[in-house]
Amino acid sequence: MTVSTLASPAFLTRRTLLAGMGAASGLVLLHPFAAHAAANQAHLRIMETTDIHVHVFPYDYYGDKPNETLGLARTASIIDAIRAEAGNSFLVDNGDILQGNPMGDYMAYQKGLKDGDVHPVIRAMNLLGYEAGTLGNHEFNYGLDFMFKALSGANFPYVCANLTKGQLASDPTKDALFFKPFTIVEKTVTDGSGATSPLKIGLIGFVPPQIMVWDVKNLEGKAMTRDIVEAARAWVPVMKEQGADLIVALSHSGIDGTGQSDRMENASLYLAGVEGIDAVLTGHQHLVFPGPKSFDGIAGVDPVKGTLQGKPAVMAGFWGSHLGLIDLLLERDGKSWKVVDFTTQARPIYHREDKKVVADVVDRADILTAAKPEHEATLAYVRTPVGKSSAPLYSYFALVADDPSVQIVSQAQLWYIGQMLKDTDWKDLPVLSAAAPFKAGGRGGADYYTDVPAGDIAIKNVADLYLYPNTVQAVKINGAQVKDWLEMSAGLFNQLKPGEKDQPLIAAGFPSYNFDVIDGVTYEIDLSQPARFDNDGKLVHPEAHRITDLKFEGKPIDPAQDFVVVTNNYRAGGGGKFPGIAADKVIFAAPDTNRDVIVRYIHDQGTINPSADDNWRIKALPGTSAFFESGPKARGLIASVKGAKIEDAGEGTEGFAKFRLVL
CATH class of the missing domain: 3.90.780.10 (5'-Nucleotidase, C-terminal domain)
Incomplete structure (x- = not known):
């Protein structure tokens, strides 16, 4: 695997994003991997949302006013344009969707979920064509029953390899898990010559082991967690045996360079070192990667190129502030695929000019409509005494x-x-x-x-x-x-x-x-x-x-x-x-x-x-x-x-x- 020299290409600037959206001109600017792939090469774009925390609308419920820096409806409005820039693409979510603003509390404490009900954030996500999601620690804040009811409404699978129903087995692959540890998505990808080929993408998920402390009242006697890296080392070979050409880790875990330890909360740097993992999607810390400042000076981390131990990684902010992108140039060698180049980026939905927030995108109307009844009920809720x-x-x-x-x-x-x-x-x-x-x-x-x-x-x-x-x-x-x-x-x-x-x-x-x-x-x-x-x-x-x-x-x-x-x-x-x-x-x-x-x-x-x-x-x-x-x-x-x-x-x-x- 090599590091691309295209890590910060001009086509990724905000102006070209807006040009790429090009409603007036219809112009779409292809990623160079898509534009220049050879006959045996294909461009694959991985898109990540993470730490949405029920923020479907661009609205601050605590302040009771709109907010231009957040909202899945804003993030969603750029997904179609970003898909159009790619040869082949798929979208995943990295956890923390059910709790984090008053809409989450309204759904858990006031409205509840009856059989057949679909949570508004899930309803919105179902419109976006996610391939898979993993669990964040905040999924457990309202108890297991609520979590299972909410996630059951998703039109896509949830995966988590380190959440067990009871005591840990001596072999992680023998653990009794609440969710499938991974899913393998079969895609048909188009290469540089226009020919199509099958590609099997393995998606494996992880949650911070600390949920057993943070939500002990909801989980004690009902669940256990295993170390993230330990679980990955056990399950990745199984994914390879089942034919995964490419393995992407959905890690609701941040980046910590203080040294690997058992049951780390922020283990993504060491997860990237697991043999067989090709890319890591991170989250939990509410930070942006690649990007300056937050992760400077950590051994094994390149915050400019967006790599963890040399492998592509991304963290897409929080509350819908960014869409995480990993672009892979894949090359077919016989019947197998390998990554020969990549770029990474966290693309924002807004920017600042003279300390003022300026929206780069508009709301996607169908996403707003999907959550509108609960949004209006939440407004009444936050204005009502608790x-x-x-x-x-x-x-x-x-x-x-x-x-x-x-x-x-x-x-x-x-x-x-x-x-x-x-x-x-x-x-x-x-x-x-x-x-x-x-x-x-x-x-x-x-x-x-x-x-x-x-x-x-x-x-x-x-x-x-x-x-x-x-x-x-x-x-x-x-x-x-x-x-x-x-x-x-x-x-x-x-x-x-x-x-x-x-x-x-x-x-x-x-x-x-x-x-x-x-x-x-x-x-x-x-x-x-x-x-x-x-x-x-x-x-x-x-x-x-x-x-x-x-x-x-x-x-x-x-x-x-x-x-x-x-x-x-x-x-x-x-x-x-x-x-x-x-x-x-x-x-x-x-x-x-x-x-x-x-x-x-x-x-x-x-x-x-x-x-x-x-x-x-x-x-x-x-x-x-x-x-x-x-x-x-x-x-x-x-x-x-x-x-x-x-x-x-x-x-x-x-x-x-x-x-x-x-x-």
Whole structure:
């Protein structure tokens, strides 16, 4: 197998894509493999969707507004044109279709699936001519019965070689599987001379073994999982014996170069090394491959050519943002075929101009029609209460006192991580939660605050609590690192002079999303001290300690004691440059977004109590006060603030109200 010199040909640019769609001109630009194949050569294009997460419509249900960056209806609109560029082609899906937005929750929790019903995402996919699909980890979120009912409506087979009905056999090929491990698709391909020949394509699927942790309540005693690479090594020879000319792995598993280990979550790099596999379709990580940045510097990975251990691979983003393409030039040698060249690409449905999103494609009308009833029902669902709050959720004072909008995020994170870690090596460690206010004025303006009244909470209100599609992660750190985490957060504030009145409180240039509050400990912030770290996490005042009286369970925190801190992937991965917090501290990377966890928590609790527990406050400095700004609506909430004395100080700038913090 050789690497093509055509890895980034001009015909793959957005302009030529649009020209290739050429409704006006009818022009179709063939891939060079199709245009120049010899008499014994054929071009085969593999098309991948992955991590659709029920996003059929280009719509953000949390924000209750259209979104140009997502939707299978958008991805679908380029499939016909992309097929036309190829000599021969087929389409597969790489998993995570049933859960991930409120339509998925509506189908599982509200409407349900009766015998004969077809899930709307499956109904849409049936129109696109998929050859096969594999399972993603999120297929299991609603239980096995729901998954089987949903997938039974597909007009194409599902394959998964490492999900078993019970204990693992000594030989993986003897495992009792829920699905066929693979399927062999027989195609008639046209070569460069116009002659046709048979081609048998083997498609084998894999799911992350970690579903047994992530969905233990749905799977315990009912299923088991096997290591991805182990299963592949056993089944690929069987596929060869059954006549597969070409073997493509549908791997709902990402790319991790830290070294092969048993039951890896992101095993696609090592899966590519299995003899007999010709191409790997990846997913799960919600990233784009080939592409820059995400996978640079990993041995065995070429993020420009799109190869894993020299074999073609692709990851097509998420939510329909891209269509993954692997183009193979096949050569017939007697009765067998071999790959002699290839290109890979993840083709987007949009681009950005001056930070604005510009759609490259339009909706495919029949795909929208297929899911329209459920889309409209989902809109009603997200606008309908799914729980109640016993207290208002607002962020007007989140930067000066413990805050209910941050409190509820921490409560949900702690509820979730308790389930996730209960059967792990970290189950006995104390767990803390870090969360920050996202909507806290600033450049967003005087109305840019969370404001949900007590009473009914609708799903779309969760977007008011948690703006970003982050995923839950947990890190293991010690008590000294917990303190440094809080010291970094305390950089939000200016240093105050004791005894001086009406000083500016909030430091310019410090984003509110980096002001983490850690629940599970109690502490005070002494603003007579300078900030210990600058905004880049550099130690600038070694003698300074703003965080005082830091306690765990009522006792001074032990600097050497280990803690688990649940947060989000941005912070756990080093976002905000918090000292000592980086990817090497991560012990758990969840498949779920923080927003989904909050929705599940509200659904589970029925009525939530987000009242701030006053676990932190700014330390008293007699005779000292400071000014800060907030939204005008904050005036009516002053009396409800715990742990801080606040006074109305008149009008602020640009529509803000001015307040005085009396210390």
